[in-house]
Amino acid sequence: MRAHVGEAIFKARWKPAPNVSEGIDGLGPLYNAASCFACHGDSGGDRVALVLRLSDSVYGRQLQDRAVPGIEAEGRLEVAYVTETRVLGDGQTVELRKPHPAIAEPAYGPLSADARVSLRRPPPLAGVGLIATIADSDIRAGADPDDRDGDGISGRAGEVADPATGQTVLARFGWKASVATLAQQTSEALSVDMGLSSAALPRPAGDCTAAQSKCLSAPHGDTPGSGGAEVSEEEIALLVAYLVSLPPPVSLADAGADEERQRGRALFGGLGCTACHRPGFQAGASSDHEPVRPEVRLHSDLLLHDMGEELADDRPEGSASGREWRTQPLWGLSERIKEIDGGAITGLLHDGRARTIEEAILWHGGEAERASGGYARLASGDRAALLAYLSGL
Numbered sequence: 436m437r438a439h440v441g442e443a444i445f446k447a448r449w450k451p452a453p454n455v456s457e458g459i460d461g462l463g464p465l466y467n468a469a470s471c472f473a474c475h476g477d478s479g480g481d482r483v484a485l486v487l488r489l490s491d492s493v494y495g496r497q498l499q500d501r502a503v504p505g506i507e508a509e510g511r512l513e514v515a516y517v518t519e520t521r522v523l524g525d526g527q528t529v530e531l532r533k534p535h536p537a538i539a540e541p542a543y544g545p546l547s548a549d550a551r552v553s554l555r556r557p558p559p560l561a562g563v564g565l566i567a568t569i570a571d572s573d574i575r576a577g578a579d580p581d582d583r584d585g586d587g588i589s590g591r592a593g594e595v596a597d598p599a600t601g602q603t604v605l606a607r608f609g610w611k612a613s614v615a616t617l618a619q620q621t622s623e624a625l626s627v628d629m630g631l632s633s634a635a636l637p638r639p640a641g642d643c644t645a646a647q648s649k650c651l652s653a654p655h656g657d658t659p660g661s662g663g664a665e666v667s668e669e670e671i672a673l674l675v676a677y678l679v680s681l682p683p684p685v686s687l688a689d690a691g692a693d694e695e696r697q698r699g700r701a702l703f704g705g706l707g708c709t710a711c712h713r714p715g716f717q718a719g720a721s722s723d724h725e726p727v728r729p730e731v732r733l734h735s736d737l738l739l740h741d742m743g744e745e746l747a748d749d750r751p752e753g754s755a756s757g758r759e760w761r762t763q764p765l766w767g768l769s770e771r772i773k774e775i776d777g778g779a780i781t782g783l784l785h786d787g788r789a790r791t792i793e794e795a796i797l798w799h800g801g802e803a804e805r806a807s808g809g810y811a812r813l814a815s816g817d818r819a820a821l822l823a824y825l826s827g828l
C-alpha cells in the first residue's frame with residue numbers, strides 16, 4: 436500500500452509554486468525534470484538520458500537545463516563524441532567513442548577556470564532495496580585498499596559523513612558511492628534534480644547559488660503541512676517504500692544456462708572480472724523478503740576502484756577520487772541493452788559512452804587493466820561466449 440502511494444509520488448509531475456494543486460508544488464526554480472520517473476522510468480526516448488554534475492561557484496552542483504517561468508535556465512547540455520579505434524589480439528577492430536560535454540547558451544557565461552564537470556546517466560533502480568539491506572561489514576570485508584593480496588585490485592569502501600550525527604558511515608549508492616541511504620539519495624535528487632526542499636536539504640531554491648539572485652528569490656512551495664519544506668518526511672518515506680518494493684532483475688544467464696553461456700561465465704571468473712564484479716551478497720536481516728534471506732546476485736562488490744585515466748572525471752566526490760568509480764552492478768544488463776536500443780539511455784558506464792558491453796569492457800583501465808587486456812586477447816569464440824553470458828544477466 437505504502438509502495439503504491441510512493442509510486443504515485445515517484446511518477447507525479449511537480450508544478451512550480453504557487454499552485455492550486457497543493458502538495459505537489461515547489462518545483463525549481465532550476466530543475467532538470469519534473470518527476471523522478473522522467474529520469475528513472477520506462478518512458479523510452481523521452482527519458483532524460485544524461486545530466487552534467489558540476490563543481491562551480493556560479494552554476495552550483497549540476498547544470499539545470501530547465502527553470503520555472505520568469506527564471507532563465509542555466510544552459511543546454513551538448514555532448515560531442517570523439518571516436519578512436521582499438522585493435523584486439525586477433526586483429527579485429529572496435530570503435531570506441533568518448534563524450535565531451537559542453538554548455539550551449541550558458542546563462543551566466545563560461546564556467547569558472549577551476550570548475551569540474553562530470554557527465555552521468557541515471558542508473559537503474561531495480562533491486563536497490565535489496566542492496567540497501569546488505570550489511571556494512573560484508574561490504575567492508577571485500578575492501579583491500581593496500582592490495583595486500585597483490586592481485587592489482589584494491590577496492591575501497593565509499594564513506595560519507597552522516598548529516599544527522601556527523602559520523603563517518605559507509606556509502607554504497609551513486610556512481611561514486613557517495614550516498615549512504617535511499618532516503619539521502621531521494622533528498623539529494625529532490626534538491627538537485629528537481630529543486631524541491633526537504634528536512635535534510637531545506638533550501639527551497641535547490642541548486643541556485645549566491646550568484647543567481649533572481650533564482651534565490653523566486654516563489655517557493657514550503658508549507659507548514661510539509662514540515663516547512665516542499666516535500667515532507669512522510670513523502671520521502673513513501674518514495675523509499677516504493678524504491679524498496681522494486682524487485683531485482685531476473686537473470687537469464689545463471690538459471691538453465693546453455694553451454695556457451697556457461698563457458699562465458701567461467702571466462703568472467705578466469706579473467707578476474709569477479710574480483711570487482713563479486714557475484715553476490717547475502718541480503719540483510721532487515722529485508723522484507725523473509726523468511727529465506729535471498730542472495731543478492733548483483734555482480735558488484737559495491738566498492739570504489741581506480742579505473743584509469745580514460746574513465747577519470749577528475750572530480751572527487753564523497754570519498755572517491757577523480758579516478759575512482761563504484762563497481763556498477765551487472766544484474767539487469769539485458770534490460771540495459773534494450774534501453775540503449777530504445778534510446779532511453781545513451782549507453783553503458785557512468786556517462787553512457789559505451790554502446791555495447793564490449794565497448795564497456797575495453798574502457799576498463801587502472802585496476803581493471805589486466806582484466807580488459809585479457810578480454811582483448813581472447814579468441815573471438817571466447818569473446819562471444821563471455822558477451823552471451825553478460826547479455827543474459
Ligand code: HEC
Pocket residue numbers: 445467468469470471472473474475483486488555556557558559560563607608609610611617620621624625628629674678
Ligand atoms: C534529472 C534526472 C534525475 C531525476 C529527476 C532523479 N534522478 Fe535519481 N539519479 C539520477 C542520476 C544521474 C543518478 C546517478 C547519480 C550519481 O551517482 O552521479 C541517480 C541516482 C539515483 C539513485 C541511486 C542508484 C544507485 O544505483 O546507487 C537512486 C536510488 C535514485 N536516483 C532515486 C531517485 C528518486 C527517488 C528520484 C525522485 C525524487 C530521482 N532519483 C530523481 C538522475 C535523476
Ligand code: HEC
Pocket residue numbers: 588703706707708709710711712740742746760761762763764765771782783784785786792795796799802803806807810825
Ligand atoms: C577493478 C575493478 C573491475 C574489474 C576487474 C572489472 N570491472 Fe567492470 N566495472 C567496474 C567499475 C568501477 C565499473 C563502472 C565504471 C564506470 O561507470 O565508469 C564497471 C562497469 C562495467 C560494465 C558496465 C555496466 C553498466 O551498466 O554500465 C560492464 C559491462 C563491465 N564492467 C564488465 C566487466 C567485465 C566483463 C570485466 C572483466 C573482463 C570487468 N568488468 C572487470 C569495475 C571493474
